[in-house]
Amino acid sequence: MLKLLLLLPLFGAGLLLVLPARNVDLLRRAASLVAALIVVCAGLLVVTFDSANAEIQFFETRPWNPRLGSNLALGVDGISLPMVLLATVLCFIAIVSSHTVRAGAKLYFSLLFVLEASLLIVFTARDWSLFYVCWELTLIPLFFLIDRLGGANRHRAALNFVLYTLGGSVFMLIALLLLYDVAPGHSFAMNDMAAGGAQLPPKTQTLIFLGLLIGFGVKMPIVPLHGWLPLAHVEAPSPISILLSGILLKMGAYGLIRAVATLPAAALDLQDELAALALISLLYGAVLAWRQTDLKAMIAYSSISHMGVVLLGIAALTPAGLNGAMTQMVAHGLVAGLLFLLIGLLYERTHSRDLAMYGSLNRTAPRFAAFIVFTLLAAVGLPGSAGFIGEIHVLIGAYGRWGGWLTLFSIGMLISAAYALRAIRILSTGPERAVGAAGGVPVFADLNGREAAAAWLLTAGIVVLGLYPAPLLQLMAASVGRLAQQFGI
Numbered sequence: 001m002l003k004l005l006l007l008l009p010l011f012g013a014g015l016l017l018v019l020p021a022r023n024v025d026l027l028r029r030a031a032s033l034v035a036a037l038i039v040v041c042a043g044l045l046v047v048t049f050d051s052a053n054a055e056i057q058f059f060e061t062r063p064w065n066p067r068l069g070s071n072l073a074l075g076v077d078g079i080s081l082p083m084v085l086l087a088t089v090l091c092f093i094a095i096v097s098s099h100t101v102r103a104g105a106k107l108y109f110s111l112l113f114v115l116e117a118s119l120l121i122v123f124t125a126r127d128w129s130l131f132y133v134c135w136e137l138t139l140i141p142l143f144f145l146i147d148r149l150g151g152a153n154r155h156r157a158a159l160n161f162v163l164y165t166l167g168g169s170v171f172m173l174i175a176l177l178l179l180y181d182v183a184p185g186h187s188f189a190m191n192d193m194a195a196g197g198a199q200l201p202p203k204t205q206t207l208i209f210l211g212l213l214i215g216f217g218v219k220m221p222i223v224p225l226h227g228w229l230p231l232a233h234v235e236a237p238s239p240i241s242i243l244l245s246g247i248l249l250k251m252g253a254y255g256l257i258r259a260v261a262t263l264p265a266a267a268l269d270l271q272d273e274l275a276a277l278a279l280i281s282l283l284y285g286a287v288l289a290w291r292q293t294d295l296k297a298m299i300a301y302s303s304i305s306h307m308g309v310v311l312l313g314i315a316a317l318t319p320a321g322l323n324g325a326m327t328q329m330v331a332h333g334l335v336a337g338l339l340f341l342l343i344g345l346l347y348e349r350t351h352s353r354d355l356a357m358y359g360s361l362n363r364t365a366p367r368f369a370a371f372i373v374f375t376l377l378a379a380v381g382l383p384g385s386a387g388f389i390g391e392i393h394v395l396i397g398a399y400g401r402w403g404g405w406l407t408l409f410s411i412g413m414l415i416s417a418a419y420a421l422r423a424i425r426i427l428s429t430g431p432e433r434a435v436g437a438a439g440g441v442p443v444f445a446d447l448n449g450r451e452a453a454a455a456w457l458l459t460a461g462i463v464v465l466g467l468y469p470a471p472l473l474q475l476m477a478a479s480v481g482r483l484a485q486q487f488g489i
Contacts (some may be wrong), residue, residue, distance in 0.1 A: 002058040002074055002124060004039045005084070005488060008034060009117035013074070013110040024105045028098070031109040035092040038116070042088040046475070049081055056126060056464045070129035078479030082472065083123045083254055083417065086333045090246040091116040094239040097341055100348055104148065112142035115243065116364035125226045128176050129188040135251070139165055142240070150235040157235035159484055164218050164228035172215025179262070180401050194262040206294035207230065209266035212259040218308045219252030223281040233300035238344020241296065243302045246337035250329045253310045257325070259462045260314060264486040267317060274315035275398070282308030286415035295343045295353045298419065299336065302379060305412060312395040312409065317487040321397025322480045323473060328390030330472065331465065335387060338375045338458040345451055353427050355418045362428050363422070365446040369428055373456050378418040378462050381413065386465035
């Protein structure tokens with residue numbers, strides 16, 4: 001089942017290459033069908049997964065380079081499986097929402113499938129060398145997707161994204177090589193490198209962990225390693241922004257969780273520093289989001305704030321904190337994906353992302369207005385949404401150690417609520433913008449059936465996880481509990 005899941009995106013890319021390039025509708029239907037099959041396959045993987053077992057399941061390994069001790073080792077646990085399912089759903093949404101892509105559609109959809117395959121291998125790899133290769137491989141399709149189809153500053157955005165990530169990856173690679181040197185039998189297997197890392201002195205562990213933190217922190221991103229994110233989000237095509245914010249950021253958080261499991265002594269030593277970085281990211285992202293008038297830029301900076309919540313949950317090193325971090329990763333993926341989907345549709349119709357250009361959308365486009373109001377409220381953790389479950393778990397997990405410092409967490413949430421409510425007020429009230437109105441934009445058509453269906457899929461995930469989070473928490477419980485036991489907190 002796991003091999004089938006990883007081969008389907010590559011099959012989709014190969015299928016598109018043999019289809020006629022001029023028949024764009026056929027390419028889009030074929031890509032949507034393959035993406036739907038991948039979602040079904042991931043769902044079957046969840047159904048057959050034993051959530052009571054903390055061990056790696058569906059494990060497979062094949063020698064890759066025996067002289068280096070690297071293997072094509074794959075498997076999933078309760079930490080990686082939610083990310084696999086989230087990646088497949090968001091890739092499906094990105095493909096379905098790419099109906100305006102006409103020129104170069106064959107290359108576009110093929111690159112999306114290559115990106116999806118790389119993402120899935122990152123989340124299922126049980127060998128650090130395989131993890132690192134596919135981590136870097138995600139840069140290639142993303143560079144061309146942003147550089148070819150992005151906005152006016154797309155070349156700068158694509159180059160910034162690649163250079164930031166490559167720069168962070170240098171530190172990650174050095175840290176992994178140091179762990180490889182002490183691993184039993186000089187193996188890149190995650191379990192072997194964790195066993196070798198545990199034998200290192202705490203100060204050495206801390207230095208290696210800092211290298212991994214820089215590599216993963218660029219992708220999350222953590223302030224001050226966030227410089228690539230706002231520009232990349234603003235300039236990338238909206239379907240690519242769905243993947244950038246919805247799942248690419250989660251690669252960094254997922255990698256950091258694996259780093260914490262590999263070097264637990266270092267994580268304990270740096271616990272307070274990680275929490276400080278989390279609170280700075282949370283406040284910094286919220287304040288800058290509040291200052292934006294470009295809707296895409298607002299969502300981009302809000303993502304920095306939300307990933308600060310994830311980092312705080314990881315820093316807590318408690319079952320509640322880690323559960324909250326994982327739940328917030330899933331919740332933010334769904335919410336950010338829906339926000340970028342809606343803003344992308346808005347931009348396609350009006351060619352403007354300026355918040356001041358809109359008003360009374362509840363009259364001109366009621367379905368769009370209802371979705372955008374719900375999503376903005378869900379983004380600030382409205383009770384009944386998935387974000388609320390993640391944030392309350394993080395708050396409970398972190399309070400025992402940092403107590404009053406979590407006032408900063410509350411301030412960040414209040415700022416988030418301020419910019420969300422401001423956006424709702426502007427979009428839903430004021431004069432209607434009509435063709436020819438001074439400073440106005442054309443009144444645009446409401447969501448059609450296909451667009452509403454994609455929005456409903458993500459909305460259903462946000463609401464179901466918010467009202468009934470037990471299945472997700474149960475899926476993660478054994479693996480998260482085992483990780484938390486390493487710290488004795």
